[in-house]
Amino acid sequence: MDSHREFTDEARRIARAVRGASRISIFTHIDADGISSGSVAYATATRLSIPVEITFLKKLDDAATELIKSKKDSLVWLNDLGSGYISRFTGMDMIIADHHEPESVNPVVVENGTSRLAESSIYHLNAHLFGIEGSTEISSSTTSYFIARAVSDRNADLSGVAIVGAVGDLQDSRHGKLTGMNRLVLEDAVKCGAVEVIRDARFYGRETRPVTRLLEFSVDPPIPGISGDHAAALRVLDALGIEFVKDGKEKTWFDMRHSDRQKIVSFMVQKMISEGLHASEINSIVGETYIIHDPRAPHDERMPEDAKEFATLLNSCGRYAKYDTGLKLCLGERGTVLDDALSLLEGHRKNVSSAIRMVKQEGLTQLTSIQYFHMQDRVPDTIVGTIAGILMKSKDAEPGKVIVGFAFSEGKVKVSCRGSNELVQRGLNLSEAIRKAAESVGGVGGGHSIAAGATVDAGKEDEFLTCLDRLVIGQLVRPA
Ligand SMILES: [Mn+2]
Known part of the structure; x- marks a missing residue:
């Protein structure tokens, strides 16, 4: 419980910085959790009448880093990304609200007793820094919600959309319900009818x-x-x-x-x-x-009310780069915004089912601890993870092995990996394995223990696979 207290204390400290900002530049990831997080930050700034802009990022590459660094006259608020690259932003006036594994889990303590992170200008709210499980007990959206809630009680009504982000990151799947810090957000949401x-x-x-x-x-x-x-x-x-x-x-x-x-x-x-x-x-x-039941939104019977389906709708907006549509849905807009989102979802379903048919026809290629498929340029790179996730649960995949999917992406190769709860219990940490394997071929990668991604140079796939296979074999120490 102490760790919860420290976490909410830090959220309060960050809330003071938010209230004092003269402009806010939000950057967020494009998945359901990212869009939901961005909307929580956006609504928080808007309600304070602070000029705000929001940018959606597929990944934190060099171009994105430069763009973020150019916002020197703003308080930058990163959501669902940033913790892995905090040293890139030294000296910036910045909030990082993330739940991915941080670059360094423990803040480096200097002689006078203050931590390096506390000393830097960066406010870093990440469950991992407080000994809280970041992959199941709090998402980026619920992390940002703690800041929003500390800014004003009025922001309690943002809890509903924050729950959509947590569910979008499958944080309710291990126990069949939301637990940990997410549960505190859920309590707010139930209280205000969201x-x-x-x-x-x-x-x-x-x-x-x-x-x-x-x-x-x-x-x-x-x-x-x-x-x-x-x-x-x-x-x-x-x-x-x-x-x-x-x-x-x-x-x-x-x-x-x-x-x-x-x-x-x-x-x-x-x-x-x-x-x-x-x-x-x-x-x-x-x-x-x-x-x-978002208290801000008019009733529209076409709007899916189930959090999982809401999250799916957001994911379709993100995958086809209609970020604004996703954001507006999260801010409570319906009508034509909802029309757009629903047609994106329908198109997405068609894309996914034709991709699954292709992989089933071609078959998965088996290595010792992993199995893979390569979509080349036949699908948008943003749906490879979905395809891998669906295959992981199908009879076409060999049980007990990680699934790796590839697709070409802007001159490079996007990699998406999916494991299972059972593999994680046996020791799988895909985030670490994929990061190391990607780095071994000059790429970048990371994510969560059950699902992770990377970008590598085209032509490096085989070398990457060999390395990843070896790393995963090493992690699966416990017998099935
Ligand atoms: Mn997330």
């Missing part, structure tokens, strides 16, 4: 997918005898006597009666218990779900 917590099946697509597809595609963890088997899903619904078709159209999970949903959930839980699944695996299927 989020409703519902215990339910945690399937993806409860608002949009036909229910048999929803059951068929629930693969993390798999429901014995249902996942990957559309006919089995139909049989189960029939056997339970559930009417899932109305006017010739299949219902979604949300369309179904509560009692019918309960029937399906208890059937699945029994099935999983009888198959000897772990309590933690069962929890990840049946747990908390988060319904977002």
Whole structure:
């Protein structure tokens, strides 16, 4: 608990700097957590009537670093990036609100007892510096929310959109609910009506997918005898006597009666218990779900309310570089902004499914601890991670191995890696492995233990793979 206190104390110190700023330049990452974080910072500045601008960054490369450094007359507020490169910004008037592994986990303490980080002009709010687990207990959006909340109580209503960022980074997946610092944000959100917590099946697509597809595609963890088997899903619904078709159209999970949903959930839980699944695996299927009611937003029935689906919408905005659309959604705009976001999502789904078909046709290439595919220039580089994530949960991947995806990106090669909770428990730290492997071929990389990315020079893929394979073998010390 002390670490929580120190963290919120630091947020308060940073809030003073925010209040005193004459201009704020926000930089943030382009995924759901990044867009959500950016919107929290943006709303905070706007409400203080401080002139503010926001820039979305795919990565913190040299060009981005120069751009950030050019904002000398502003208080720069970095979200969801920066902690790994703090030494690039020495002397800048800057806030870094991030949850990726910092360059140095412990601030270097100098003789007079103050830390190097405290001494520098950079305000650095990152869970890792306070002994808090940054990959599961706090996202960038909830980190920035702590600053926003310390700026003004009025900003409590930003908690809903902050929760979308945390869910977008899958921080609720390990325990089937948000924990740690995220939980404190959730409490604010529930208090102000921005989020409703519902215990339910945690399937993806409860608002949009036909229910048999929803059951068929629930693969993390798999429901014995249902996942990957559309006919089995139909049989189960029939056997339970559930009417899932109305006017010739299949219902979604949300369309179904509560009692019918309960029937399906208890059937699945029994099935999983009888198959000897772990309590933690069962929890990840049946747990908390988060319904977002942004108090700032007008009601629009096309807007997905489920936090996961909201996050997916933001991710589509980011992947196709419609950052402004994502930002406006987070600020509570609907109408034509929502039209744009929904059509981006539809286009994205088409892109992903055709890419998955391609990889399945070509097959994954197997190494000892990893398996990989290369999309070359056939998809936007921003969807390689999604493809890797989906394959990781499919029957086409070999279990117990990391998936690596490549695609060409602006003259270089973008790499995305995905592991599993099980591999992380066995010692996998993809963030570290990918950083080292990328550096060994002159590239850059990093991220989280379960998901990480890199950029390397074209032609270096094989060398990179050999190095990564060796590093991952070394990490997986614990037996399966
Ligand atoms: Mn993040």
